[in-house]
Amino acid sequence: MPPFHHTMAAKEHHRRNLIEDNEVEDGNIKKLEKLLGIKSDRKTYLRGFIDDGLDFLLDFCDRDKRKEIMQTEGDGEGNAWYDEEDEDQQWLAKKQKERVKLANEKEKLEEKTKKKKTSLVKFNEDVQREMIDDEDSMDYDEEEEEEDSDDEGQDNGFDEEEEDDDDDSNKEEETFTLKEDIYGRTVDAKGNVVKSNSSSTYIPPALRQKLNSSEENSLIELKRRLQGQLNRLSEKNLSSILIEIETLYRSQSRASMNTSLYQLYHDSLVSSQSLTGENFLAEYALFACLLHANVGLEIGSYLLENFVQLFIEHINDDVSIKITDNLIRFFSYTYAFYMTNGKILFDLARYLLNVEQINEKRLELILLLLKTTGFVLRKDDPLQLKNFLQELRTKCSSSTLISSSSKRLEFMMDTIKSLKNNDVRKLPGGFEPDRIDRLRKVYRNLVKDKTVQQANMLNVGLEDFLNAKEQGRWWIVGSAWQKQNIPDNEKRKKNKGEELFNEKIRKLAKQQHMNTDIRRFIFGTLLTSEDCDDAVEKLHKLNLNKVQEREIIHVTVHCCLHEKTYNPYYTLILQRFCAYDRRFQISLQYHTWDRFKDLSLLSDQQLANFGTALSQLLVSKSITLNIFKNFNFVELTPSARTFLVELFVKLFENTDDASLKNIFQFSSTQNYKFVKEAFRLFLSHFILKKSNFSDLVHRRCQIAINQLSDE
Numbered sequence: 001m002p003p004f005h006h007t008m009a010a011k012e013h014h015r016r017n018l019i020e021d022n023e024v025e026d027g028n029i030k031k032l033e034k035l036l037g038i039k040s041d042r043k044t045y046l047r048g049f050i051d052d053g054l055d056f057l058l059d060f061c062d063r064d065k066r067k068e069i070m071q072t073e074g075d076g077e078g079n080a081w082y083d084e085e086d087e088d089q090q091w092l093a094k095k096q097k098e099r100v101k102l103a104n105e106k107e108k109l110e111e112k113t114k115k116k117k118t119s120l121v122k123f124n125e126d127v128q129r130e131m132i133d134d135e136d137s138m139d140y141d142e143e144e145e146e147e148d149s150d151d152e153g154q155d156n157g158f159d160e161e162e163e164d165d166d167d168d169s170n171k172e173e174e175t176f177t178l179k180e181d182i183y184g185r186t187v188d189a190k191g192n193v194v195k196s197n198s199s200s201t202y203i204p205p206a207l208r209q210k211l212n213s214s215e216e217n218s219l220i221e222l223k224r225r226l227q228g229q230l231n232r233l234s235e236k237n238l239s240s241i242l243i244e245i246e247t248l249y250r251s252q253s254r255a256s257m258n259t260s261l262y263q264l265y266h267d268s269l270v271s272s273q274s275l276t277g278e279n280f281l282a283e284y285a286l287f288a289c290l291l292h293a294n295v296g297l298e299i300g301s302y303l304l305e306n307f308v309q310l311f312i313e314h315i316n317d318d319v320s321i322k323i324t325d326n327l328i329r330f331f332s333y334t335y336a337f338y339m340t341n342g343k344i345l346f347d348l349a350r351y352l353l354n355v356e357q358i359n360e361k362r363l364e365l366i367l368l369l370l371k372t373t374g375f376v377l378r379k380d381d382p383l384q385l386k387n388f389l390q391e392l393r394t395k396c397s398s399s400t401l402i403s404s405s406s407k408r409l410e411f412m413m414d415t416i417k418s419l420k421n422n423d424v425r426k427l428p429g430g431f432e433p434d435r436i437d438r439l440r441k442v443y444r445n446l447v448k449d450k451t452v453q454q455a456n457m458l459n460v461g462l463e464d465f466l467n468a469k470e471q472g473r474w475w476i477v478g479s480a481w482q483k484q485n486i487p488d489n490e491k492r493k494k495n496k497g498e499e500l501f502n503e504k505i506r507k508l509a510k511q512q513h514m515n516t517d518i519r520r521f522i523f524g525t526l527l528t529s530e531d532c533d534d535a536v537e538k539l540h541k542l543n544l545n546k547v548q549e550r551e552i553i554h555v556t557v558h559c560c561l562h563e564k565t566y567n568p569y570y571t572l573i574l575q576r577f578c579a580y581d582r583r584f585q586i587s588l589q590y591h592t593w594d595r596f597k598d599l600s601l602l603s604d605q606q607l608a609n610f611g612t613a614l615s616q617l618l619v620s621k622s623i624t625l626n627i628f629k630n631f632n633f634v635e636l637t638p639s640a641r642t643f644l645v646e647l648f649v650k651l652f653e654n655t656d657d658a659s660l661k662n663i664f665q666f667s668s669t670q671n672y673k674f675v676k677e678a679f680r681l682f683l684s685h686f687i688l689k690k691s692n693f694s695d696l697v698h699r700r701c702q703i704a705i706n707q708l709s710d711e
Contacts (some may be wrong), residue, residue: 219260222252222260230284230287235439238283238442242291254298258302262303262306265284269326269327270310271322273322278329279435281330282439283439285330285336286337288300288339289334292456293447293456294446297476300339301476304460305468307327308466311323312466317361319361325364328368329368331344331369332369332373333436336439342377343461345377347462352365370415370419373436375419389416389419392412396409459543506520508523519551522551522555522556523555526556526570531569532576536573546583549584553574553584553591554591557591560574561610564605566608566612568616578620588623593627595610599637599643610643611647612647614647615647615648615651615654619654624663625663626675631678633675633682641686648687649693649697652696653697660703665707676708
């Protein structure tokens with residue numbers, strides 16, 4: 001094929017592509033005009049182009065300008081399109097000329113259309129007047145109107161798209177004529193408030209937002225997904241289910257999730273006919289505690305608040321109804337898995353005792369609590385548990401509703417005996433002591449942040465949950481809280497007590513350099529307590545965190561050193577706290593090391609008090625001689641020598657031979673080799689060779705030296 005034919009075919013193909021592109025572009029423009037509600041009005045286009053700075057492009061659309069362009073085309077002068085010799089440009093000029101003609105025809109058609117629409121509107125108004133005047137001719141007029149409108153539409157060729165545009169605009173005007181503003185008032189299109197003629201009562205916003213059918217369906221679907229995950233709940237697949245529920249909490253409303261979760265827990269755990277399985281109940285409680293730690297504490301608080309209220313509602317049920325039995329065990333497991341501290345359990349237990357005569361139902365609930373987490377309570381708060389058990393015995397012995405031969409009373413006595421002797425094996429009822437320890441390991445493995453265990457533990461009592469709606473939920477950040485009103489008489493008594501405390505104790509605290517509120521409060525508690533038990537109980541009730549708890553050791557040792565004569569009261573308090581938790585032993589160890597550095601600043605009486613106190617702590621095994629690994633034996637000052645002599649003399653006088661050997665039994669590692677040599681040398685030179693000590697001290701000093709030499 002000659003090259004000429006190739007060129008012509010390419011140009012023809014190029015023209016067809018341009019025509020198709022123009023048609024597609026025109027269709028898109030019409031479509032966008034319809035969507036944007038823009039009418040094909042020249043004035044509207046002109047205003048928009050002027051605003052966009054493109055008004056020079058509209059010169060070609062003006063009728064006079066087009067005449068000038070046509071004249072220049074006829075003369076062949078001043079035409080930019082014919083200045084180019086390229087045939088493609090000439091074809092574009094021809095195409096543009098055709099568009100000019102089409103634009104003129106379209107304008108004429110629009111003018112005719114507007115006239116017809118005006119006449120149609122007038123005709124409709126006449127018809128409506130006739131319909132009002134003569135009701136009998138209404139049907140005939142409507143038919144005639146429809147026929148005339150159809151004929152006019154066919155004769156004049158109304159554009160269907162334009163009619164659709166008019167209908168859409170009318171609908172929009174009707175839709176937005178009246179609407180509701182942000183305050184719930186009805187306003188018109190201009191923003192004026194429209195007063196309703198009908199008198200209706202005020203509806204709160206909470207009741208206005210009723211769930212529609214779609215929201216109800218979404219809640220049903222959410223509950224179904226939660227139910228599917230909880231049906232698979234077991235110790236083995238706890239991790240995967242936890243990930244799925246956490247994902248739902250991130251994607252769904254917290255309120256919807258909490259409500260659905262509570263309903264599912266209620267249906268699964270709270271049975272009125274029988275006791276829920278122990279493993280089943282423990283795993284559900286563990287899962288709730290994991291969500292409480294990983295997602296947020298509002299989950300656990302929501303479950304506990306609703307279950308506590310349900311527990312109080314059914315507290316007086318018959319023995320055969322097991323709702324409260326299942327709930328008291330659920331509360332016990334939430335305490336065992338670090339959702340709450342022991343405050344809620346002791347409040348519930350005392351609420352069960354707070355009657356004139358305890359019955360068998362309440363006794364059974366207390367037995368379930370002690371059986372489930374009695375040994376955990378014994379480890380965490382032994383003093384409060386001891387006081388509660390004493391109250392329980394008193395109530396049972398004075399109650400006439402429980403016979404002395406009752407099986408429940410017998411089980412209770414066995415349970416109390418087992419708790420007192422710390423013997424898990426003799427606990428009645430088939431208790432599994434390994435269950436809580438095993439599930440606690442699972443809890444520690446699945447908790448994301450290991451530091452939130454104590455931070456997220458709810459320190460909320462029974463009264464707080466019961467009065468949450470009136471006083472607010474202070475344990476949730478951002479929730480309202482209203483302080484409980486205190487009667488004037490009680491307020492005066494309280495203020496009087498505070499004034500007495502301020503006058504005597506605070507002044508003494510200032511003299512002893514108690515420079516923080518925590519130290520001043522601990523100092524006042526130590527000095528105003530009746531005995532050791534009372535002081536320990538009050539200090540526990542302060543609910544201090546781990547950092548603040550160290551101040552208990554600091555203030556107690558300080559008070560012990562500054563007594564005029566040695567007072568064993570402070571040493572007993574230190575022993576009780578060291579026996580309560582190992583962290584107090586560590587705090588005492590570090591505080592003692594700090595005291596070793598400042599022995600030269602202490603007076604002789606303070607050195608004697610310090611040495612006597614440490615000897616008593618060694619006898620009670622609250623500390624060991626390993627604490628002296630940081631003691632400076634190389635540069636032994638007179639104060640250090642006085643302190644060590646007082647320590648060992650009191651130790652030899654107040655212990656027996658067997659206990660003395662255990663005290664001087666060091667570890668076999670090389671770390672304490674220097675300490676043993678230093679002790680043996682000190683005992684030989686400063687006690688054994690001194691004649692001013694008794695024979696008992698010399699004999700036991702020799703026992704200690706022999707024990708140090710044998711290792």
